Amino acid sequence: KELVPHIVPVHGCAHRLQLAIKNAAKQSPLMSLVDDILENAFKMYHRSPLCWHGRQETGRALGLPVLKPVKLQGTRWVVHRETALTVVLHDCPILVEHTTG
Numbered sequence: 001k002e003l004v005p006h007i008v009p010v011h012g013c014a015h016r017l018q019l020a021i022k023n024a025a026k027q028s029p030l031m032s033l034v035d036d037i038l039e040n041a042f043k044m045y046h047r048s049p050l051c052w053h054g055r056q057e058t059g060r061a062l063g064l065p066v067l068k069p070v071k072l073q074g075t076r077w078v079v080h081r082e083t084a085l086t087v088v089l090h091d092c093p094i095l096v097e098h099t100t101g
Contacts, residue, residue, distance in 0.1 A: 018076070018077050018078050021077070021078055022077050022078075034085070035072065035081070037088070038072055038081070038084045038085060038088060039072055041069055041084075041088050041095065042069040042070065042071055042072065042084065044069075045068075045069045046069060046071070051098075054098055055091075055094060055095070055098050058094050058097050058098040058101070059091070059094045062093060062094060062097060064091075064093060064094055066091060066094060067087045067090050067091055068087070069084070069087055069088075070083045070084040070087050071084070072084050
């Protein structure tokens with residue numbers, strides 16, 4: 001500050017923004033539903049090698065690449081959810097076929 005008095009420190013701004021988004025999302029029933037879907041998709045394929053193998057086989061049969069499910073919990077809350085949502089949306093045809101077929 002002594003060398004450059006016009007600099008404004010923004011230490012922790014990104015963390016505060018993530019906390020604000022997380023608090024806003026807690027108030028949304030739709031966000032809770034999305035979190036439940038993402039968490040269940042992760043648990044189903046993370047805990048069971050048999051289910052994971054079935055998902056891979058379904059992807060091969062459909063000619064689609066299969067992405068590995070991502071855990072929601074982490075320090076970078078927004079990024080973890082974005083990645084998990086991207087995986088589920090990408091693998092949606094595989095997930096539907098594998099769980100209903």
